[in-house]
Amino acid sequence: MANLELRGVSKDFGANKALRSLDLRIEDGEFFVLLGQTGAGKTTALRVFAGLEKPNDGQVLIDGEDVANWTVAERDVALVLQQYSLYPRLTVRGNLEFPLRSKIRGLNDAEIADRVEKVAKTLQITALLDRKVERLSGGEMQRVSIGRAIVREPRVFLMDEPLSALDAKLRETLRVELKKLHNNLGATFLYVTHDQVEAMSMGDKIGVLNKGKLVQVGTPSEVYNNPCNTFVARSVGTPPMNLVKGALDGSTAVMDANGFCLPVQARNATEGKDLLFGVRPENLVIESGAPVEAKVFDIEDHGVIKILTIEVGANKLHATVSAQMKVSLDETVRFGWKADKVLLFDQATGRNLAAS
């Protein structure tokens, strides 16, 4: 087990700045998810920790030690990638044994067999041990890839979108399994993904990365409920936070042209500033006595909930409602919002005005 740290790490590929003076700290035993869009620098950050990429600037520390001169092997980290890096002609057992056969490890056959059995049991692949890898399904292969990482008992797991090639159902199953695995092993996990559902459901902490810089670090609920800016507000949550342009008049939000007025609990906001009012879809309230009229533009039925898109003036807003609610397209409805759940962002900078 180990903690990981990047201090002021920059990595350029020619004119392309993949990481820009990135500071990142991952505590011992933490499941840390680095969330970012394509090209944000996630894989580069992972490869820098693994020793596969040399930073142009800054320090990489494992357990407080600068590892600049450590080889990949000395860093004792395991990489799990989106593409399964398995030997197709070998059996599952052969693949799991492979990393343990290295002379440096000095393990005898009985010890190797014992480790392989244990890992197979953890990942529920015992029945597959003697099957050739080329005969496995995608989900089974990814389990074996994870197994090959675990069997080495590394200090750190670095996972690069390991579930993204799998179908939705399998992704969900393996999400739960990976979390359980993390709890059982107590190892440090750095998991990178562009999938905010994965980030929210798996991470002890989420770091939101944008253009090689960390925008916010927090628990899933901190990042969801109090995004530090509109970039994070848009990156986390499905559907994303509603963001509506307007200004404050006392404790009333007055929306731009063709908009509406609703109360807010204003704290640090400056009167007269151009604002964005941010409200999550579950904090819009659709009921007959509500103050503002809107038209139903779209309805998505998700079984337990419905997601409505409602149109008011020039704005389209998302609202999450109960599946039991009777509502039809083009219907006129009335809505309000939970005044204490509205966030205020500076329109010019995108900054959350309540965040310090």
Ligand SMILES: Nc1ncnc2c1ncn2[C@@H]1O[C@H](COP(=O)(O)OP(=O)(O)OP(=O)(O)O)[C@@H](O)[C@H]1O
């Ligand atoms: N070997 C390389 N040579 C040139 N440019 C690279 C190289 N590796 C990464 N880059 C560039 O660095 C930036 C960050 O890439 P990186 O792969 O780290 O992003 P990412 O967040 O992992 O994206 P994705 O989700 O698409 O994998 C991108 O603009 C990418 O094109």
